[in-house]
Amino acid sequence: MAEPLLINERVRARADTLGAALDAHMLASFAPDARKVLRRFSAGEVADLLGISTSFLRKLHFDGKAPEVETSQGGRRQYSADDILTLRRTLDGGKTSYLPNRRLGEKLQVLSFLNFKGGSGKTTSTIHTAQRLALKGYRVLCVDVDPQASLTVLFGYRPEYDFLDQGTLYDALRYDDPLPLSAVIQDTFFPGIDLVPAGLMLQEFEHETPRALIDNVQPAFYARMAATLSEVEADYDVVLFDCPPQLGYLTMSALCASTSVMITIVPNMLDVASMAQFLQMSADLLDVVADAGAPMSFDFMRFLINRYEPNDGPQQQVVSFLRTLFKDEVMVAPMLKSTAISDAGLTQQTIYEVERTQFNRQTYDRALESLNAVNDEIEQLLHHAWRR
Protein backbone atom coordinates (compact mmCIF):
# COMPACT_ATOMS: atom_id res chain seq x y z
CA MET A 1 0.00 0.00 0.00
CA ALA A 2 1.26 3.46 -0.81
CA GLU A 3 2.43 5.69 2.02
CA PRO A 4 -0.11 8.37 2.86
CA LEU A 5 0.99 11.78 1.66
CA LEU A 6 1.59 13.91 4.73
CA ILE A 7 1.58 17.34 3.19
CA ASN A 8 3.48 19.06 5.99
CA GLU A 9 6.32 16.54 5.79
CA ARG A 10 6.35 16.56 2.01
CA VAL A 11 6.51 20.35 1.82
CA ARG A 12 9.31 20.49 4.41
CA ALA A 13 11.28 17.83 2.51
CA ARG A 14 10.94 19.79 -0.73
CA ALA A 15 11.99 22.99 1.07
CA ASP A 16 15.15 21.27 2.34
CA THR A 17 15.99 19.76 -1.05
CA LEU A 18 15.50 23.06 -2.80
CA GLY A 19 17.45 25.04 -0.21
CA ALA A 20 20.45 22.71 -0.54
CA ALA A 21 20.27 22.76 -4.33
CA LEU A 22 20.16 26.56 -4.39
CA ASP A 23 23.21 26.72 -2.13
CA ALA A 24 25.03 24.38 -4.50
CA HIS A 25 23.97 26.57 -7.41
CA MET A 26 25.36 29.71 -5.71
CA LEU A 27 28.58 27.86 -4.95
CA ALA A 28 28.92 26.74 -8.55
CA SER A 29 28.21 30.25 -9.87
CA PHE A 30 30.27 32.20 -7.37
CA ALA A 31 33.03 29.86 -6.21
CA PRO A 32 35.02 29.73 -4.00
CA ASP A 33 32.93 31.29 -1.22
CA ALA A 34 29.47 31.54 -2.80
CA ARG A 35 29.63 35.33 -2.46
CA LYS A 36 29.27 37.64 -5.39
CA VAL A 37 32.29 39.62 -6.56
CA LEU A 38 31.91 42.34 -9.14
CA ARG A 39 33.89 41.86 -12.35
CA ARG A 40 36.36 44.42 -13.70
CA PHE A 41 35.59 46.85 -16.49
CA SER A 42 37.41 47.44 -19.76
CA ALA A 43 38.93 50.77 -20.78
CA GLY A 44 36.12 51.18 -23.31
CA GLU A 45 33.45 50.71 -20.66
CA VAL A 46 35.20 53.09 -18.26
CA ALA A 47 35.63 55.79 -20.90
CA ASP A 48 31.94 55.42 -21.75
CA LEU A 49 30.88 55.74 -18.11
CA LEU A 50 33.08 58.78 -17.56
CA GLY A 51 32.10 60.40 -20.82
CA ILE A 52 35.71 60.64 -22.07
CA SER A 53 37.55 59.03 -24.97
CA THR A 54 39.73 55.95 -24.55
CA SER A 55 42.72 57.93 -25.84
CA PHE A 56 42.20 60.53 -23.12
CA LEU A 57 42.02 57.70 -20.59
CA ARG A 58 45.30 56.29 -21.94
CA LYS A 59 46.85 59.74 -21.67
CA LEU A 60 45.80 59.96 -18.00
CA HIS A 61 47.75 56.77 -17.36
CA PHE A 62 50.70 58.04 -19.39
CA ASP A 63 50.74 61.29 -17.38
CA GLY A 64 50.51 59.36 -14.10
CA LYS A 65 47.11 60.89 -13.30
CA ALA A 66 45.15 57.63 -13.20
CA PRO A 67 45.31 54.99 -10.47
CA GLU A 68 47.39 51.85 -11.03
CA VAL A 69 44.97 49.20 -12.26
CA GLU A 70 45.21 45.50 -12.94
CA THR A 71 46.05 44.29 -16.40
CA SER A 72 44.72 41.18 -18.09
CA GLN A 73 46.98 38.45 -19.45
CA GLY A 74 46.76 40.16 -22.81
CA GLY A 75 48.05 43.37 -21.22
CA ARG A 76 44.75 45.26 -21.27
CA ARG A 77 43.86 47.49 -18.34
CA GLN A 78 40.98 46.25 -16.20
CA TYR A 79 39.30 48.65 -13.81
CA SER A 80 37.43 47.84 -10.63
CA ALA A 81 34.32 49.90 -9.81
CA ASP A 82 36.40 51.56 -7.10
CA ASP A 83 39.05 52.50 -9.69
CA ILE A 84 36.30 54.23 -11.66
CA LEU A 85 35.30 56.22 -8.57
CA THR A 86 38.95 57.18 -7.99
CA LEU A 87 39.14 58.39 -11.59
CA ARG A 88 36.03 60.50 -11.03
CA ARG A 89 37.61 62.17 -8.03
CA THR A 90 40.85 62.76 -9.92
CA LEU A 91 39.15 64.24 -12.97
CA ASP A 92 36.69 66.41 -11.06
CA GLY A 93 37.40 70.01 -10.27
CA GLY A 94 37.72 71.41 -13.76
CA LYS A 95 34.98 72.79 -15.99
CA THR A 96 33.28 69.41 -16.42
CA SER A 97 31.89 67.70 -13.34
CA TYR A 98 32.74 64.03 -12.92
CA LEU A 99 31.06 63.68 -9.54
CA PRO A 100 27.31 63.73 -10.12
CA ASN A 101 26.28 63.62 -6.45
CA ARG A 102 23.52 65.89 -5.28
CA ARG A 103 24.53 69.29 -4.03
CA LEU A 104 23.21 71.69 -1.46
CA GLY A 105 19.51 72.31 -2.05
CA GLU A 106 19.02 69.17 -4.18
CA LYS A 107 16.76 66.82 -2.28
CA LEU A 108 17.15 63.08 -1.96
CA GLN A 109 15.45 61.30 -4.86
CA VAL A 110 13.32 58.34 -3.82
CA LEU A 111 11.99 56.24 -6.69
CA SER A 112 9.48 53.39 -6.29
CA PHE A 113 9.22 50.60 -8.86
CA LEU A 114 5.62 49.57 -8.75
CA ASN A 115 2.91 47.37 -10.25
CA PHE A 116 0.81 44.70 -8.66
CA LYS A 117 1.50 42.30 -11.44
CA GLY A 118 4.32 39.91 -10.53
CA GLY A 119 6.84 39.43 -13.32
CA SER A 120 6.40 42.89 -14.81
CA GLY A 121 10.06 43.63 -14.14
CA LYS A 122 10.06 45.65 -10.93
CA THR A 123 13.03 43.83 -9.44
CA THR A 124 14.92 43.59 -12.73
CA SER A 125 14.53 47.33 -13.35
CA THR A 126 15.37 48.24 -9.77
CA ILE A 127 18.71 46.45 -9.78
CA HIS A 128 19.75 47.53 -13.26
CA THR A 129 18.93 51.16 -12.45
CA ALA A 130 20.79 50.91 -9.16
CA GLN A 131 23.90 49.48 -10.81
CA ARG A 132 23.98 51.91 -13.70
CA LEU A 133 23.54 54.89 -11.35
CA ALA A 134 26.25 53.55 -9.03
CA LEU A 135 28.66 53.10 -11.95
CA LYS A 136 27.91 56.69 -12.89
CA GLY A 137 29.04 57.78 -9.43
CA TYR A 138 25.79 58.18 -7.48
CA ARG A 139 25.40 56.88 -3.93
CA VAL A 140 22.47 54.49 -4.12
CA LEU A 141 20.39 52.83 -1.42
CA CYS A 142 18.26 49.90 -2.58
CA VAL A 143 15.36 48.99 -0.33
CA ASP A 144 13.81 45.56 -0.81
CA VAL A 145 10.18 46.09 0.15
CA ASP A 146 9.03 42.68 -1.09
CA PRO A 147 8.88 39.84 1.51
CA GLN A 148 9.76 37.49 -1.37
CA ALA A 149 13.19 39.17 -1.25
CA SER A 150 14.19 38.74 -4.92
CA LEU A 151 16.28 41.90 -4.86
CA THR A 152 18.05 40.70 -1.70
CA VAL A 153 18.87 37.43 -3.48
CA LEU A 154 20.22 39.30 -6.51
CA PHE A 155 22.66 41.02 -4.18
CA GLY A 156 23.97 37.59 -3.24
CA TYR A 157 22.26 37.22 0.12
CA ARG A 158 20.27 34.21 1.20
CA PRO A 159 17.32 35.70 3.07
CA GLU A 160 16.26 32.38 4.62
CA TYR A 161 19.66 32.06 6.31
CA ASP A 162 21.13 35.52 6.47
CA PHE A 163 18.08 37.41 7.73
CA LEU A 164 15.78 34.74 9.09
CA ASP A 165 15.07 36.36 12.45
CA GLN A 166 16.47 39.85 12.05
CA GLY A 167 18.20 42.30 9.80
CA THR A 168 15.44 43.10 7.31
CA LEU A 169 13.48 46.26 6.62
CA TYR A 170 10.91 44.88 9.05
CA ASP A 171 13.12 45.72 12.03
CA ALA A 172 13.18 49.37 11.01
CA LEU A 173 9.45 49.55 10.28
CA ARG A 174 7.99 47.46 13.09
CA TYR A 175 5.75 49.13 15.68
CA ASP A 176 7.37 47.50 18.68
CA ASP A 177 10.77 49.02 19.44
CA PRO A 178 11.98 49.61 15.86
CA LEU A 179 15.71 49.76 15.05
CA PRO A 180 17.28 52.70 13.23
CA LEU A 181 17.55 52.04 9.49
CA SER A 182 21.36 52.18 9.72
CA ALA A 183 21.22 49.01 11.85
CA VAL A 184 19.82 46.97 8.95
CA ILE A 185 21.64 48.58 6.01
CA GLN A 186 24.07 46.14 4.38
CA ASP A 187 27.09 46.76 2.21
CA THR A 188 26.87 45.03 -1.13
CA PHE A 189 29.42 43.56 -3.52
CA PHE A 190 28.68 46.52 -5.78
CA PRO A 191 30.58 49.70 -4.80
CA GLY A 192 28.18 52.63 -4.45
CA ILE A 193 25.16 50.49 -3.55
CA ASP A 194 23.86 49.71 -0.07
CA LEU A 195 20.91 47.44 0.58
CA VAL A 196 18.10 47.22 3.07
CA PRO A 197 17.26 43.50 2.78
CA ALA A 198 13.88 41.84 2.84
CA GLY A 199 12.73 38.45 4.03
CA LEU A 200 9.51 36.69 4.91
CA MET A 201 9.55 38.47 8.28
CA LEU A 202 8.61 41.65 6.44
CA GLN A 203 5.14 40.20 5.91
CA GLU A 204 4.56 40.83 9.63
CA PHE A 205 4.21 44.52 8.85
CA GLU A 206 1.05 43.73 6.89
CA HIS A 207 -0.32 41.76 9.84
CA GLU A 208 0.61 44.23 12.56
CA THR A 209 -0.56 47.41 10.90
CA PRO A 210 -4.34 46.99 11.45
CA ARG A 211 -3.73 46.59 15.21
CA ALA A 212 -1.34 49.57 15.25
CA LEU A 213 -3.98 51.69 13.52
CA ILE A 214 -6.52 50.83 16.21
CA ASP A 215 -3.97 51.65 18.92
CA ASN A 216 -3.01 54.81 17.06
CA VAL A 217 0.75 54.01 17.16
CA GLN A 218 2.76 56.87 15.69
CA PRO A 219 4.11 57.31 13.08
CA ALA A 220 1.26 55.60 11.21
CA PHE A 221 2.10 53.01 8.53
CA TYR A 222 2.22 55.47 5.65
CA ALA A 223 4.73 57.71 7.44
CA ARG A 224 7.02 55.01 8.81
CA MET A 225 9.23 54.48 5.77
CA ALA A 226 9.85 58.20 5.35
CA ALA A 227 10.57 58.53 9.07
CA THR A 228 13.15 55.74 9.12
CA LEU A 229 14.72 56.91 5.86
CA SER A 230 15.31 60.42 7.18
CA GLU A 231 18.04 59.09 9.50
CA VAL A 232 20.36 58.10 6.60
CA GLU A 233 19.22 60.65 4.06
CA ALA A 234 22.54 62.53 3.95
CA ASP A 235 24.44 59.38 2.91
CA TYR A 236 22.70 58.89 -0.44
CA ASP A 237 21.74 60.61 -3.67
CA VAL A 238 19.08 58.14 -4.77
CA VAL A 239 16.91 55.58 -2.96
CA LEU A 240 15.17 52.84 -4.96
CA PHE A 241 12.22 50.89 -3.58
CA ASP A 242 11.49 47.48 -5.10
CA CYS A 243 7.82 47.10 -4.19
CA PRO A 244 5.91 43.84 -3.64
CA PRO A 245 3.29 42.83 -6.22
CA GLN A 246 0.38 43.99 -4.10
CA LEU A 247 -1.11 47.17 -2.76
CA GLY A 248 -0.58 46.50 0.91
CA TYR A 249 0.71 48.62 3.74
CA LEU A 250 4.33 48.04 2.70
CA THR A 251 3.71 49.41 -0.78
CA MET A 252 1.75 52.36 0.58
CA SER A 253 4.51 53.12 3.05
CA ALA A 254 7.11 53.05 0.26
CA LEU A 255 4.96 55.23 -1.99
CA CYS A 256 4.44 57.81 0.73
CA ALA A 257 8.22 58.08 1.20
CA SER A 258 8.81 58.47 -2.55
CA THR A 259 9.47 61.50 -4.67
CA SER A 260 8.69 59.67 -7.91
CA VAL A 261 7.27 56.44 -9.24
CA MET A 262 8.02 54.08 -12.11
CA ILE A 263 5.19 51.74 -13.07
CA THR A 264 6.52 48.73 -14.96
CA ILE A 265 4.19 47.28 -17.60
CA VAL A 266 4.38 44.38 -20.02
CA PRO A 267 2.56 45.52 -23.16
CA ASN A 268 -0.24 43.02 -23.56
CA MET A 269 -3.94 43.70 -23.18
CA LEU A 270 -4.44 41.52 -20.08
CA ASP A 271 -1.66 43.31 -18.23
CA VAL A 272 -2.97 46.68 -19.33
CA ALA A 273 -6.46 45.74 -18.10
CA SER A 274 -5.13 44.64 -14.74
CA MET A 275 -3.10 47.87 -14.55
CA ALA A 276 -6.33 49.84 -14.94
CA GLN A 277 -7.70 48.19 -11.80
CA PHE A 278 -4.38 48.68 -10.06
CA LEU A 279 -4.33 52.40 -10.84
CA GLN A 280 -7.93 52.76 -9.67
CA MET A 281 -7.22 51.02 -6.37
CA SER A 282 -3.99 52.97 -5.87
CA ALA A 283 -5.80 56.26 -6.38
CA ASP A 284 -8.48 55.29 -3.83
CA LEU A 285 -5.90 54.28 -1.24
CA LEU A 286 -3.77 57.35 -1.89
CA ASP A 287 -6.86 59.53 -1.30
CA VAL A 288 -7.24 57.95 2.12
CA VAL A 289 -3.63 58.50 3.19
CA ALA A 290 -3.61 61.98 1.64
CA ASP A 291 -6.59 62.87 3.87
CA ALA A 292 -4.59 61.57 6.81
CA GLY A 293 -1.80 64.00 5.90
CA ALA A 294 0.62 61.99 3.72
CA PRO A 295 2.50 64.13 1.18
CA MET A 296 1.30 63.62 -2.42
CA SER A 297 3.52 66.00 -4.31
CA PHE A 298 5.84 63.98 -6.58
CA ASP A 299 8.59 64.97 -8.99
CA PHE A 300 7.61 62.51 -11.72
CA MET A 301 5.59 59.43 -12.61
CA ARG A 302 6.46 57.24 -15.58
CA PHE A 303 5.30 54.01 -17.20
CA LEU A 304 8.18 51.74 -18.15
CA ILE A 305 7.47 49.27 -20.92
CA ASN A 306 9.19 45.96 -20.23
CA ARG A 307 9.70 42.79 -22.28
CA TYR A 308 9.33 44.87 -25.39
CA GLU A 309 9.50 42.97 -28.69
CA PRO A 310 9.80 45.40 -31.61
CA ASN A 311 8.68 42.77 -34.14
CA ASP A 312 5.53 41.73 -32.33
CA GLY A 313 2.56 43.39 -34.05
CA PRO A 314 -0.04 43.19 -31.26
CA GLN A 315 2.54 44.51 -28.78
CA GLN A 316 3.20 47.47 -31.03
CA GLN A 317 -0.49 48.26 -30.96
CA VAL A 318 -0.63 48.10 -27.16
CA VAL A 319 2.44 50.32 -26.92
CA SER A 320 1.02 52.96 -29.23
CA PHE A 321 -2.29 52.73 -27.33
CA LEU A 322 -0.40 53.48 -24.10
CA ARG A 323 1.65 56.26 -25.68
CA THR A 324 -1.50 57.88 -27.06
CA LEU A 325 -3.22 57.72 -23.67
CA PHE A 326 -0.35 58.64 -21.38
CA LYS A 327 1.84 60.66 -23.78
CA ASP A 328 5.18 61.63 -22.22
CA GLU A 329 4.41 59.73 -19.06
CA VAL A 330 5.52 56.65 -21.01
CA MET A 331 9.30 56.32 -20.93
CA VAL A 332 10.79 56.96 -24.37
CA ALA A 333 13.14 53.97 -23.91
CA PRO A 334 11.53 50.56 -23.38
CA MET A 335 13.23 47.55 -21.82
CA LEU A 336 13.69 44.99 -24.56
CA LYS A 337 12.66 41.42 -23.94
CA SER A 338 16.02 39.70 -24.09
CA THR A 339 17.39 36.23 -23.46
CA ALA A 340 20.54 38.00 -22.27
CA ILE A 341 18.52 39.45 -19.36
CA SER A 342 16.85 36.15 -18.49
CA ASP A 343 20.06 34.13 -19.02
CA ALA A 344 21.98 36.46 -16.72
CA GLY A 345 19.11 35.95 -14.27
CA LEU A 346 19.81 32.20 -14.23
CA THR A 347 23.00 32.87 -12.27
CA GLN A 348 21.33 35.71 -10.38
CA GLN A 349 23.24 38.35 -12.26
CA THR A 350 22.45 41.47 -14.23
CA ILE A 351 23.57 42.59 -17.67
CA TYR A 352 26.03 44.94 -15.97
CA GLU A 353 27.59 42.09 -14.00
CA VAL A 354 28.05 39.42 -16.67
CA GLU A 355 30.98 39.23 -19.07
CA ARG A 356 30.09 40.10 -22.64
CA THR A 357 32.17 37.16 -23.88
CA GLN A 358 29.75 34.69 -22.25
CA PHE A 359 26.93 35.85 -24.50
CA ASN A 360 25.97 36.12 -28.09
CA ARG A 361 27.45 39.55 -28.81
CA GLN A 362 24.52 40.96 -30.69
CA THR A 363 22.03 39.80 -28.07
CA TYR A 364 24.15 41.19 -25.25
CA ASP A 365 24.75 44.52 -26.99
CA ARG A 366 21.06 45.03 -27.76
CA ALA A 367 20.06 44.30 -24.16
CA LEU A 368 22.80 46.55 -22.81
CA GLU A 369 21.88 49.38 -25.14
CA SER A 370 18.24 49.14 -24.14
CA LEU A 371 18.97 49.11 -20.40
CA ASN A 372 21.44 51.98 -20.69
CA ALA A 373 18.85 54.02 -22.56
CA VAL A 374 16.23 53.36 -19.86
CA ASN A 375 18.60 54.18 -17.02
CA ASP A 376 20.06 57.25 -18.66
CA GLU A 377 16.51 58.51 -19.17
CA ILE A 378 15.89 57.94 -15.47
CA GLU A 379 19.11 59.84 -14.69
CA GLN A 380 17.81 62.75 -16.75
CA LEU A 381 14.55 62.70 -14.79
CA LEU A 382 16.55 62.89 -11.56
CA HIS A 383 18.54 65.81 -12.93
CA HIS A 384 15.34 67.52 -13.94
CA ALA A 385 14.01 67.10 -10.39
CA TRP A 386 17.26 68.65 -9.16
CA ARG A 387 16.76 71.45 -11.72
CA ARG A 388 20.12 70.78 -13.37
Ligand SMILES: Nc1ncnc2c1ncn2[C@@H]1O[C@H](COP(=O)(O)OP(=O)(O)O)[C@@H](O)[C@H]1O
Ligand atom coordinates in the same frame (compact mmCIF):
# COMPACT_ATOMS: atom_id res chain seq x y z
N1 LIG B 1 13.20 42.56 -20.38
C1 LIG B 1 13.29 41.28 -19.97
N2 LIG B 1 13.71 40.31 -20.82
C2 LIG B 1 13.79 39.02 -20.41
N3 LIG B 1 13.50 38.60 -19.18
C3 LIG B 1 13.07 39.52 -18.28
C4 LIG B 1 12.95 40.89 -18.62
N4 LIG B 1 12.50 41.57 -17.52
C5 LIG B 1 12.36 40.65 -16.56
N5 LIG B 1 12.71 39.42 -16.99
C6 LIG B 1 12.68 38.17 -16.21
O1 LIG B 1 11.36 37.97 -15.75
C7 LIG B 1 11.35 37.50 -14.43
C8 LIG B 1 10.48 38.37 -13.56
O2 LIG B 1 11.01 39.68 -13.51
P1 LIG B 1 11.05 40.49 -12.15
O3 LIG B 1 11.89 41.70 -12.37
O4 LIG B 1 11.42 39.60 -11.01
O5 LIG B 1 9.52 40.94 -11.98
P2 LIG B 1 8.75 41.53 -10.70
O6 LIG B 1 9.77 42.04 -9.75
O7 LIG B 1 7.88 42.61 -11.26
O8 LIG B 1 7.95 40.40 -10.15
C9 LIG B 1 12.80 37.41 -13.99
O9 LIG B 1 13.22 36.09 -14.10
C10 LIG B 1 13.55 38.28 -14.98
O10 LIG B 1 14.87 37.79 -15.23
Ligand SMILES: [Mg+2]
Ligand atom coordinates in the same frame (compact mmCIF):
# COMPACT_ATOMS: atom_id res chain seq x y z
MG1 LIG C 1 9.99 41.55 -7.73
